[in-house]
Amino acid sequence: MIEGFPSTINDSYQLNLWRVIDYAAKIHYDTEVISYRNLQGGKIHRMTYKEVYERVRRISSGLESLGIKPGDRVAVLGWNDHRYYESYFSITGLGAVMLQLNQRLAINDLDYIIKHSKAKGIFVDESLIEIGNALIKNNNLDFAVIMTDDPSKLNLNFKNNIYNYEDLVKNNPPKNYEEINEKSAATACYTSGTTGKPKGVYYSHRSLILHAWAINGVLNFKPEDTFAAIVPLFHANGWGAHIAATMMGSKIVLPGRYTPESLANILINEGVTASAGAPAILIPLLEVFRKMEPKPKLNNLRFISGATEPPLALMMQLKEFGMNIMHAYGATETTPLVTANLPKKKIKQMSEQDQIENARKQGLPVFGVEVKIVDPAGKELPWDGKSVGELLIKGLWIANQYYNDERSKESFIDNWWKSGDAATIDENGYVKIVDRIKDLIKSGGEWISSIDLENYLMAHPAVLEASVVGVPHPKWEERPIALVVLREQYKNKDFNELEKELKEHLSKRFAKWQIPDKIFFVNEIPKSSTGKFDKKTIRAQYKNIYNV
Secondary structure (H helix, E strand, C coil), X not given: CCCCCCCCCCCCCCCCHHHHHHHHHHHCCCCEEEEECCCCCXXXXXXXXXXXXXXXXXXXXXXXXXXXXXXXXXXXXXXXXXXXXXXHHHCHHHCCEEXXXXXXXXXXXXXXXXXXXXXXXXXXXXXXXXXXXHHHHHCCCCEEEEECCCHHHHCCCCCCCEEXXXXXXXXXXXXXXXXXXXXXXXXXXXCCCCCCCCCEEEEEHHHHHHHHHHHHXXXXXXXXXXXXXXXXXXXXXXXXXXXXXXXXXXXXXXXXXXXXXXXXXXXXXXXXXXXXXXXXXXXXXXXXXXXXXXXXXXCXXXXXECCCCCCHHHHHHHHCCCEEEEEEEECXXXXXXXXXXXXXXXXXXXXXXXXXXXXXCCEEECCCEEEEEECCCCCECCCCCCCCEEEEEXXXXXXXXXXXXXXXXXXXXXXXXXXXXXXXXXXXXXXXXEEEHHHCEEECCEEECHHHXXXXXXXXXXXXXXXXXXXXXXXXXXEEEEEEEECHHHCCCCHHHHHHXXXXXXXXXXXXXXXXXXXXXXXXXXXXXXXXXXXXXXXXXXCCCCCC
């Protein structure tokens, strides 16, 4: 590293998460933070940034009274409501680490995370008390804090190191925060553990704030915006958009535990202008919008879609209701923003069909992140839109190791994270994820992308969801098969005719050898704890259909 001439700038000023809510409370003090807890045993709360900050500071003091010190880990098990949002600042404001638990994981995985992180205490939402009780019983925690609107109905004895969140707010003075080393861990998320035990990623204050600025570059938050935090906050920090929205003083809507119906009403009634989420929630949302009378019109909603590639048909159909979808890409290891599909001027000058094709890509790497694709030997491949290699990523908010985990050496090389995704990068810098490397289908020596097949299947009006996997074949090594969930109005159709129709639909885009041999119509497709298709389970269920 080159040492240049010293600057005269206060470079010792630390980027701390508490500064974000402190700023919002001072500058945007009367902007609303709305929390919907009506589907998790509570009510709807309407507060301002100023009121939220007062509560945050009191919870920090309460945590100090429970013995929490800088560096300690405090677990949080809850939904996207005001108490979870407050924890992003109250726990981290002490220099402690907010350990975010994915409620969809199995108890043994959650136990592992508590033990591996050496968490000292836990916050538990009242609706998740059964899971919380199991974790409290299985682990030597110093305390548990129950997040509830009405503790009397829980029949809990708030003794023996069990505390009521609101009592901590009421009984403690506001904390005056001190600067924290910005390279200290602020939050932690663990991977979903689909292959082995979950792996821990610990995010620094610095990385989270720099990442939030990058999110602002994509969603372009303004004080007049209303942001809905749909992505579970335990999924890679809720994609960091709630931090970015707070930085800009936007109104924040926290939908709590929601259904597609309740979420649709929140988006409409609160006039939401910006949000983010996975296709797994967009698909049922579209179904709700379609059934509404009169036809709803959203408030020109800017929406980042991630996790899996949103089908083009889904994007176009949601646009009719006033929702503009932009595809982005990331992972737990990347905080998560890596790319966003922001069109360059030259893209906007292309034909409509070419623009549509470009919209299928994961997008351009944002500033602060570097990407490359490599072959199995580690040789870098050209940016020609054709060469397929594993996507490697490094940058300001990209992990360079897992916490206390030997598997780091398998996933990181010279500060590059090996994503496990097969990708191309075109001459304009747009990244396209072809598939997970483990999900690519090799048939007769040729590669088939399961993602492309799935998205084109879901462009058919009969198809609600589709997942494609490769299964062993005696002649071709692997052949693709598809699982399809039909829309309600097609479920009484002849399945043989529908299978023929779907294969004809696929033949418009794919060669005959790429089209799935068999299409199975199912009521539900297995999904992982993060809402993605669980292809490992699907492959196991259908591995013997060719008697290999």
